[in-house]
Amino acid sequence: MVLPAFYRLAREGLLPGQWRLVGNGRGDVAHEDFRAHVHDALTESGAKPDPQDWDAFAQRVFFAGGGFSTESPGSLLDVIGKARSALGGDPQLVHYQAVPPAAFDGLTEALGQHGLARTPAWSTRSRSARR
Numbered sequence: 001m002v003l004p005a006f007y008r009l010a011r012e013g014l015l016p017g018q019w020r021l022v023g024n025g026r027g028d029v030a031h032e033d034f035r036a037h038v039h040d041a042l043t044e045s046g047a048k049p050d051p052q053d054w055d056a057f058a059q060r061v062f063f064a065g066g067g068f069s070t071e072s073p074g075s076l077l078d079v080i081g082k083a084r085s086a087l088g089g090d091p092q093l094v095h096y097q098a099v100p101p102a103a104f105d106g107l108t109e110a111l112g113q114h115g116l117a118r119t120p121a122w123s124t125r126s127r128s129a130r131r
Helices: 002-011 031-044 051-058 076-087 101-113 124-130
Strands: 021-024 061-064
Touching: 002 031, 002 051, 021 076, 031 051, 031 061, 061 076
Parallel strands: 021 061
Antiparallel strands: none
């Protein structure tokens, strides 16, 4: 249900002006194939994308394959690096982990090890930590 909610936020202009959505998994899926999967998921959930809205949304959706672990980040670091370059500055990363509880610890450890869990200077947590 995250994809329909994300699509609706984008369609209603409630996301930042510049954003990227990067899916991650074990398989090696082309960006276009992942976009088709997202389109199908939206259609099945009842949030069938409007063709005009969909094109703008789809151009910001990417996939990073090869899995993700402390030993190997797959292509996630490369895809996020390209997204960061396209966005400029120091964009905020939001990690949604739809994984079984047994996988959560390993994934969060890998996020930290690969530098994807640092707290930006502008976040509430880091401001309160400085007090």
